Amino acid sequence: MSRMRIEGSKDAAPRALDYAVARTIYKVLLMYYQEQRTQADIGKIIGQSAATVNRLIKQGRDAGMVEITISPLFDFQHELERRLTAETGLEEALVVPAEFDDQDLVLRAVGQAAAHYLLSRLKDGDTICISGGKGVSAVVEGLRTTRSYKASVVPATGLVQGRHYIDVNHVASELAGRLGGTAYQIHAPMFADSDEQRDMLRGVSAVADVLDRARKASIALVGIGSVLAAGSSYLDFALRTWSPKDRAMISNAGAQGEVIANLLDATGALAPYPRNALLVGLAPDDLRRIPCTIGVAAGPAKVAPICSVLRGGYLKTLVTDERTASAVLDSMQEKS
Incomplete structure (x- = not known):
């Protein structure tokens, strides 16, 4: 939001302008900037052409009769964005105000900002690879x-049955539907039961084709997951699908965060968790090769995971809220 002040004092007006001209310019500036009239309408009022009105407006600006100030409404978020790009290696950061205590509402605002950013980068013919998840x-x-966009949406991992937001095929279909594009589906589980089954699944032509499309995507849109925190989609999946022992295994591996179903340690490297090797999906290193990688996360439980992903250098852009951004910067500084 900007504010416009029209200076009308005798000190501001006479820079190389005589009084009569300055008075006409002042009247024109008021009608143009404050009354929001068009230059054509102003011309009719003062009996001049629109071109003359345009010239008078320029004269007034050059003479110092117009002062524009930008409201500091978003200064705090802008400073956080500047620091995130300067201190973490991100190319871009989008920080939204944390106007709510309800984390679901905060995540909704972050999602809307990320959606707007996605559309600003999306072109016809692009392929978007995605993870599942709330973000x-x-x-x-x-x-x-x-x-409508002639874009393709492809899953970055195998499939998880359950809640709609972790069903990557469902999310891909929803995104493609809203864009008017095409969704590709993957027909393989997210994790295999053994190395042999993983190799077999990755070798199925339909699965291999989807994952190859994902690796060659122009845009990646991924969530950043917590691991052991309450409400973690990954932990919920692990305990429902595998065994309570997996919680201890995840903790012992030093896992701090998750991206495209890969568990990462505090440095951003793959955690020594055996099920990482059984994933049917992209590896974190694959994200580095995608031109535009957008990570979406918000909330206190996502601070350590975001730090892990940033230290790994897997993202070009982060979209989050101001509280989470502040906590991430503090945490990154403490461990630097």
Whole structure:
């Protein structure tokens, strides 16, 4: 938001302008900037052409009769964005105000900001690879388009049955539907039961084709997951699918965060967790080769995971809220 002040004092007006001209310019400036009249309308009022009105406006600006100030409404978020890019290696950061205590509402606002950013980068012919998760689902929910895109949406991992937001095929279909694009589906589980089964699944032509498309995507849209925190989708999946022992295994591996179902340690490297090797999906290093990688996360439980992903250098852009961004910067500084 900007504010416009029209200077009308005798000290501001007479820079190389005589009084009569300065008075006319002042009247024109008031009508143009404060009354929001068009130059054509102003011309009719003062009996001059629109071109003359345009010239008078320029004269007034050059003479110092117009002062524009930008409201500091978003200064705090802008400073956080500047620091995130300067201190973490990100190319871009989007920080939204944390206007709510309800984390679901905060994530919704973050999703809307990420959706707007996605559309600003999306071109016809692009391929978007995605993870499942609440963050990516929030982006899909926040998406508002004015046209259709000839874009493809492909899963970055195998499939998890269950809640709609962790079902990557469902999320891909929803995103493609809102964009007017094409969704590819993967017909393989997220994790194999053995090395042999993993190799077999990755070797199935339909699965291999989807994962190859994901690796060659122009945009990656991924959530950043917590691991052991309450409400963690990964932990919920592990305890429902595997065994309570997996919680101890995850903790012993020093896992701090999750991206495209890969568990990472505090440095951003793959954690020594055996099930990482059984994943049917992209590796974190694959994200580095995608031109535009967008990570979406918000909330206190996501601070350590975001730090882990940033230290690994897997993202080009982070979209989060101001509280989470502040905590991430503090945490990164403490361990630097």
